[in-house]
Amino acid sequence: MSRQPLAQLPRGRPRSFDVDAAVERAMNAFWSRGYHATALPDLLRATKLSRGSLYAAFGDKHSLFLRALDRYIADAVARMDVELSPRKGPIDGLRTFLAGYVERTSGANGRRGCLLVATAMELAGHDSEVNRRVSGFFRAMEARVASALSRAKTAGQLAEDVDPSNAAKILVCFVEGLRVVGKTAPARTTSQAIADALLDRFIR
Secondary structure, rough: OOOOOOOOOOOOOOOOOOOOHHHHHHHHHHHHHHOOHHHOHHHHHOOOHHHHHHHHHOOOOHHHHEEEEEEEEHHHHHHHHHHOOOOHHHHHHHHHHHHHHHHHHHHHHHHOHHHHHHHHHHOOOOOHHHHHHHHHHHHHHHHHHHHHHHHHOOOOOOOOOOOOOHHHHHHHHHHHHHHHHHOOOHHHHHHHHHHHHHHHEOOO
């Protein structure tokens, strides 16, 4: 993928805007439209920055997108760390984790979709930086879910034939598949029932 370098402002000019807020606004613009469909005017409107300020702070569209994707991933990982905290009972944590995905894939939230899933479908096959981030996120999710399942196994809460690593892979595939199905706005009660039934297959 060829990328044109963008002009830079003179070095040393102080920034008079909140970079984190600009990244969050850009993230929402990319989330709504996708990478290719988000043009520079869209980003200028979203971030409320001038062309020169945006270029000076972020370099180019692709670099800004990677910053936005990093923000999205960091938020998701932080949320998982709360949901699946070792301080919680592992099964309760897993139910909270699954319920969160049900919430995010229901109604208007579900129709909006997932920036990470959309990015994986649009870019991961031919953008190494995006692919590294997407695959890294899935590994991080799988590791956290496997850790919770391992703690449940140690506590005698999993069925004898359940392997935490394999079960984690199944749950990750389920929640990311739920993200895709969520675009069709399934009933929340249906999604929750499926999530409960899947987890119940792994526990005593």
